[in-house]
Each structure stands twice: as structure tokens, then as C-alpha cells.
Amino acid sequence: MRPLTDGTELLVGRDSELSWLVAWIREVGAGRGVAVLVDGEPGIGKSALVRTACAAATDAGCQVYWGAGDELGQALPLLPLLDALRITPAARDPRRVAISKLLRGGAVVGKGADLAARAAEQLIALVDELSQDGPAVLVVDELQWADRTTVAVWSRLARAVRQLPLLLIGVLRPIPRRDDLRSLFRIVGPGERLRLGRLAEPAVLELVAELAGGKPGAELARLAAGAAGNPLYLTELLDALTRSSCLQVDPAGIAELTGAATPDSLPEAIADRLGFLPEPARGVLRAAALLGVGFSVADLVTVTNTPVADLL
Numbered sequence: 001m002r003p004l005t006d007g008t009e010l011l012v013g014r015d016s017e018l019s020w021l022v023a024w025i026r027e028v029g030a031g032r033g034v035a036v037l038v039d040g041e042p043g044i045g046k047s048a049l050v051r052t053a054c055a056a057a058t059d060a061g062c063q064v065y066w067g068a069g070d071e072l073g074q075a076l077p078l079l080p081l082l083d084a085l086r087i088t089p090a091a092r093d094p095r096r097v098a099i100s101k102l103l104r105g106g107a108v109v110g111k112g113a114d115l116a117a118r119a120a121e122q123l124i125a126l127v128d129e130l131s132q133d134g135p136a137v138l139v140v141d142e143l144q145w146a147d148r149t150t151v152a153v154w155s156r157l158a159r160a161v162r163q164l165p166l167l168l169i170g171v172l173r174p175i176p177r178r179d180d181l182r183s184l185f186r187i188v189g190p191g192e193r194l195r196l197g198r199l200a201e202p203a204v205l206e207l208v209a210e211l212a213g214g215k216p217g218a219e220l221a222r223l224a225a226g227a228a229g230n231p232l233y234l235t236e237l238l239d240a241l242t243r244s245s246c247l248q249v250d251p252a253g254i255a256e257l258t259g260a261a262t263p264d265s266l267p268e269a270i271a272d273r274l275g276f277l278p279e280p281a282r283g284v285l286r287a288a289a290l291l292g293v294g295f296s297v298a299d300l301v302t303v304t305n306t307p308v309a310d311l312l
């Protein structure tokens with residue numbers, strides 16, 4: 001997150017998506033709930049967009065609850081929702097304490113009872129209760145890493161949301177693909193999905209200008225164009241250039257490269273975000289990166305020496 005001096009987060013080029021979210025916040029304020037999915041490639045700005053919308057929701061007097069899936073936390077059921085809804089054994093209200101005890105196995109339950117399923121029922125009841133107190137926004141970020149029980153609760157809430165003053169937001173990457181995640185796209189209508197694509201060129205230049213402290217010159221703009229409109233890559237690129245003193249702003253306010261700059265940390269940052277892919281998939285991406293922006297499957301077959309069927 002890159003807070004601006006007034007404490008808000010810099011967000012360029014997402015006016016249309018943000019205005020949809022703000023419209024849904026207004027709907028929720030009027031008692032009409034909606035379930036929304038925000039998806040897009042790693043680093044494209046899903047969380048940043050939804051954080052900005054949540055700040056607007058807070059300003060509009062909504063309660064905001066935010067939890068996120070975790071690649072390493074999938075074994076623990078419901079963790080994103082427990083975090084979002086602040087469920088701890090020390091909570092004040094009895095329902096939160098009951099859920100917490102249930103998941104710790106501290107409650108007396110019938111033999112063979114599925115604790116996670118029982119906790120899921122209680123969580124749905126809790127969300128229902130909370131939204132009776134006033135309009136609420138519940139975000140599950142990184143839904144692609146959430147455990148299946150969390151996804152099941154999200155989908156139950158999505159089906160019931162029209163009756164609640166609740167804006168339910170799920171944020172996810174298109175991969176890894178999972179059947180339960182795919183089914184969410186059948187519950188949420190096409191009009192309630194926001195697919196974030198690459199930032200358009202004017203937004204890229206605006207972001208670069210903000211990060212570089214000056215209007216980008218030709219060389220810097222050319223380098224930034226190679227980041228495929230991905231704000232994470234742009235942010236990493238500009239950080240790396242600044243750290244290695246490869247940028248300068250002239251008296252006319254033009255930010256330009258000082259020499260031939262290839263920041264080492266950019267490939268690292270990209271590799272880090274792609275670390276969840278299996279090694280063969282990363283190998284294909286490395287080959288694809290060498291082939292450039294446009295290439296055919298036949299090129300990829302030749303370069304990777306892999307049959308088409310294995311690539312798909």
C-alpha cells in the first residue's frame with residue numbers, strides 16, 4: 001500500500017470499477033444487498049481497488065469486515081472469515097465466543113459432528129445479525145487460497161444477500177482454478193463481476209509520474225510500457241530504479257533514466273508472485289517471456305519441447 005499524504009491510497013485508472021463499487025455501497029445503504037466478485041491477474045490492483053472502496057464505505061457509515069485467504073492457512077477451516085469477523089475466545093458477544101470454542105473443539109458436540117460445518121452455520125447467523133445493526137461490507141480477499149468451507153459460506157451468503165443490507169465482496173486471481181471457486185461465477189451475475197485488466201497508457205503514465213516525482217521522459221515511459229499495465233510491476237520497477245539511483249528529475253519536472261538501467265529486483269518480485277505455480281508452469285512462462293508479447297502455441301511447443309496436450 002502506498003498511502004498519500006492525506007492518508008488515502010493512490011489509485012489510478014480505476015474510476016469505472018470504483019464507481020460501480022460506490023454505487024453498490026449506496027444500494028447496501030438503502031437495504032439492498034449484493035454479492036460481487038473482483039478478479040484479475042496477480043498485482044493488477046484488486047486489493048488496492050477494494051481497499052479504496054472500503055474506505056468510501058467506512059466514510060458512508062458502513063461496518064467493514066475484511067479477511068484474506070492464505071496459501072499456507074488452507075488447512076484451518078474458516079480462517080479468513082474468523083479474521084474478518086474478529087472471532088476470538090476473548091470476544092464480547094456470546095455467538096463469537098461460541099464459534100471460537102466450536103472450532104477449538106471446546107464445545108460439547110454430538111458424535112461425528114462436523115465442527116467446521118456447525119461453525120459455518122453460526123457464522124452465517126452472525127453475519128445476518130451484524131447486518132441487522134446497519135449496512136455492512138464483508139470482503140474475502142485472496143479467495144483463491146481460502147479453504148473450501150470459507151468458499152461454501154461465501155456462496156451461501158451470496159445466495160441470501162438480496163435480503164440483507166450487505167455488500168459481499170470476493171477477490172480472487174483466475175488461477176489456481178478450483179471447482180468451488182468456478183461455481184461462484186455461476187452464482188454472481190455478469191453484472192456484478194469486476195475483471196481488472198491492465199492499466200491503460202494514461203493511467204500508467206500517471207502512476208509513473210506519481211512514483212517518479214515528475215512527468216516521465218521518453219526512455220522512462222518506454223521502460224514502463226514493458227510492465228504490461230500491471231501496477232505491481234510498475235511499482236517494483238520504480239522502487240528499483242529509485243533505490244539504484246537510476247532516476248533523475250530535471251528542472252522542468254521531467255523524470256528520466258540516468259543510464260542503462262536493469263533493476264535486479266523486478267524479476268525477483270515477479271517470480272515471488274508466481275511462486276505458487278508448479279515448476280513446469282513456471283518453465284512455460286519463462287519460455288513465453290522470451291518469445292515476447294505475441295506468440296503461437298506452436299512456438300511454445302518448439303521452445304519448451306513439450307507436446308500441446310501437456311501445455312494445455
Ligand SMILES: Nc1ncnc2c1ncn2[C@@H]1O[C@H](COP(=O)(O)OP(=O)(O)OP(=O)(O)O)[C@@H](O)[C@H]1O
Nearest residue numbers: 001002010011012042043044045046047048231232
Ligand atoms: N490503480 C492503482 N493505482 C496505483 N497503485 C496501484 C493501483 N493498483 C494497484 N496498485 C499498487 O500496486 C501494487 C499491487 O496491487 P494489489 O496488491 O492491489 O494487487 P492484487 O491484484 O491484489 O495482487 P494479488 O493477486 O497478488 O493479491 C500495490 O502496491 C498497490 O498499491
Ligand SMILES: [Mg+2]
Nearest residue numbers: 046047141142
Ligand atoms: Mg491482493
